[in-house]
Amino acid sequence: MPRTSNAMDRRLKKIIQFLIEYQEKNGYPPTIREIGREINVNSTSQVTYYLNKLEEDSLIDRSGHLSRSIRVNPAGYELIGFNPDEDIVVEKHENLLDRVASAVENLWKIPVYGVIVASEPLPMPDDPTFAPDTTIDVARSLFGINEKPGNLFALEVSGDSMIDAMINDGDTVIFKRQETVNNGEMAAIWIDDDNTTTLKYFYREDDYYRLKPANPTMQDIIIPKRKNVRIMGKVVAVVRQVQSAA
Amino acid sequence: MPRTSNAMDRRLKKIIQFLIEYQEKNGYPPTIREIGREINVNSTSQVTYYLNKLEEDSLIDRSGHLSRSIRVNPAGYELIGFNPDEDIVVEKHENLLDRVASAVENLWKIPVYGVIVASEPLPMPDDPTFAPDTTIDVARSLFGINEKPGNLFALEVSGDSMIDAMINDGDTVIFKRQETVNNGEMAAIWIDDDNTTTLKYFYREDDYYRLKPANPTMQDIIIPKRKNVRIMGKVVAVVRQVQSAA
DNA sequence: TTTGACATCGAACATTTGTTCGTGTACAAT
DNA sequence: ATTGTACACGAACAAATGTTCGATGTCAAA
Numbered sequence: 264m265p266r267t268s269n270a271m272d273r274r275l276k277k278i279i280q281f282l283i284e285y286q287e288k289n290g291y292p293p294t295i296r297e298i299g300r301e302i303n304v305n306s307t308s309q310v311t312y313y314l315n316k317l318e319e320d321s322l323i324d325r326s327g328h329l330s331r332s333i334r335v336n337p338a339g340y341e342l343i344g345f346n347p348d349e350d351i352v353v354e355k356h357e358n359l360l361d362r363v364a365s366a367v368e369n370l371w372k373i374p375v376y377g378v379i380v381a382s383e384p385l386p387m388p389d390d391p392t393f394a395p396d397t398t399i400d401v402a403r404s405l406f407g408i409n410e411k412p413g414n415l416f417a418l419e420v421s422g423d424s425m426i427d428a429m430i431n432d433g434d435t436v437i438f439k440r441q442e443t444v445n446n447g448e449m450a451a452i453w454i455d456d457d458n459t460t461t462l463k464y465f466y467r468e469d470d471y472y473r474l475k476p477a478n479p480t481m482q483d484i485i486i487p488k489r490k491n492v493r494i495m496g497k498v499v500a501v502v503r504q505v506q507s508a509a
Numbered sequence: 510m511p512r513t514s515n516a517m518d519r520r521l522k523k524i525i526q527f528l529i530e531y532q533e534k535n536g537y538p539p540t541i542r543e544i545g546r547e548i549n550v551n552s553t554s555q556v557t558y559y560l561n562k563l564e565e566d567s568l569i570d571r572s573g574h575l576s577r578s579i580r581v582n583p584a585g586y587e588l589i590g591f592n593p594d595e596d597i598v599v600e601k602h603e604n605l606l607d608r609v610a611s612a613v614e615n616l617w618k619i620p621v622y623g624v625i626v627a628s629e630p631l632p633m634p635d636d637p638t639f640a641p642d643t644t645i646d647v648a649r650s651l652f653g654i655n656e657k658p659g660n661l662f663a664l665e666v667s668g669d670s671m672i673d674a675m676i677n678d679g680d681t682v683i684f685k686r687q688e689t690v691n692n693g694e695m696a697a698i699w700i701d702d703d704n705t706t707t708l709k710y711f712y713r714e715d716d717y718y719r720l721k722p723a724n725p726t727m728q729d730i731i732i733p734k735r736k737n738v739r740i741m742g743k744v745v746a747v748v749r750q751v752q753s754a755a
Numbered sequence: 756t757t758t759g760a761c762a763t764c765g766a767a768c769a770t771t772t773g774t775t776c777g778t779g780t781a782c783a784a785t
Numbered sequence: 786a787t788t789g790t791a792c793a794c795g796a797a798c799a800a801a802t803g804t805t806c807g808a809t810g811t812c813a814a815a
Binding site: 540541542553554558574575576577 | 771775
Binding site for chain 2: 279286288289290294297327329330331333334373399400401402403404405406423426429430431450469477478480498499500501502503504505
């Protein structure tokens with residue numbers, strides 16, 4: 264089942280989690296075969312493949328390339344979070360402080376700047392120190408490994424106007440503050456002429472912009488380049504608390 | 510120069526010291542050859558001999574008998590003596606412990622039982638001790654105050670078949686395990702006749718069940734009561750990590 | 756449809772690492 | 786001095802662990 268980049272991502276996280284737990288429990292790191300057994304992969308090369316990915320992202324370190332010598336970097340601990348019911352008393356390394364500190368960073372409080380409505384620009388404060396009245400707690404593990412909390416903000420969707428983006432009334436959308444996106448990334452886009460904000464996958468083609476709704480049954484929207492569009496942020500996650508009724 | 514039991518004693522201590530330092534420095538234990546190099550003994554069997562002595566005295570543990578799997582027992586640490594700054598570390602650690610604990614209480618690990626596909630029943634294990642492949646971290650604040658983590662489980666959506674429920678390919682849906690829902694709550698519903706799983710707002714009317722898609726532009730589905738429908742769980746939240754493209 | 760990048764697998768292979776064994780040396784007790 | 790035990794050495798061996806390689810399947814772009 265390849266290309267399930269989501270599944271792989273989870274497996275990568277699971278590996279880190281296992282590395283931490285195993286080390287906690289046994290006092291030494293596991294072998295790649297033990298890792299494979301844990302994540303239900305019995306190809307050692309596949310585990311190596313994962314391990315390389317993790318090392319590329321500096322989540323682990325195995326510069327030694329010896330047996331049982333995989334180390335989890337602080338970034339790795341941060342990604343997963345620290346499991347407190349493990350006995351930490353035995354562990355008394357200098358990196359303990361890092362680990363404990365990062366455990367507190369498991370939960371990111373993301374500022375909710377307001378409500379997003381199709382017919383209005385995003386309510387983004389120019390002042391970066393703007394203190395929002397509400398925040399939303401989000402597990403750090405929901406985000407990519409390179410994400411930083413400072414760049415993120417959230418908006419609550421009001422109305423059904425984002426339905427083509429598969430986003431409901433009441434959903435909370437988490438954005439990353441940026442003014443450009445790569446082709447194929449979902450962005451909040453302000454279209455000057457139409458005076459609307461919309462959430463679409465964004466493609467910059469030769470002569471036009473193409474906005475692709477998340478709902479695959481819907482048509483792409485073509486916008487000539489002379490029209491003014493502005494990218495307000497990249498959509499990184501959507502959180503929906505399902506209520507009763509509707 | 511044998512029989513210098515004094516010299517041996519010193520070497521044994523040196524081994525323990527080295528074990529501790531090496532572990533501190535590298536994050537994993539050394540090999541017997543590395544130990545030998547450290548104590549100027551290049552006979553692996555001799556190191557083994559020492560190691561056996563240390564294990565007899567319960568100063569170290571290598572019950573695993575695997576590579577790089579030597580652990581220093583508390584008695585071993587005691588033998589060498591604690592460095593004073595360790596106590597400071599422990600102390601600081603205690604200070605942080607509360608924060609860690611509360612941070613983790615606020616983060617629930619929800620088991621991901623598998624993939625939900627329209628044409629198949631939910632992959633819910635009968636065995637409650639079933640160990641899921643993966644878990645997803647979710648901020649506790651996403652749920653109501655009466656929610657308990659034990660009742661919750663998650664599934665990853667595969668395919669576009671849940672689009673009418675405003676749920677995308679790749680989304681993670683969090684359910685509460687229950688076999689009935691109140692009118693107007695969204696549930697995972699297995700329809701026997703059609704052999705499908707669907708996510709809809711559920712209404713039990715006088716003569717029929719009414720299934721209302723989350724997408725308000727879509728029609729309700731009416732199912733006569735004679736048909737067999739089974740509620741697999743209540744949808745409490747949807748989490749979407751927005752990927753590139755689509 | 757073809758192509759290429761990515762994800763996956765398992766087996767063969769190479770290296771590291773631990774264990775065993777035969778031998779040697781010193782020294783205290785006989 | 787002889788002998789037994791504790792200490793010591795290094796080579797050969799066995800087990801573990803990591804790496805490489807060819808093959809396959811999938812998906813998206815060309």
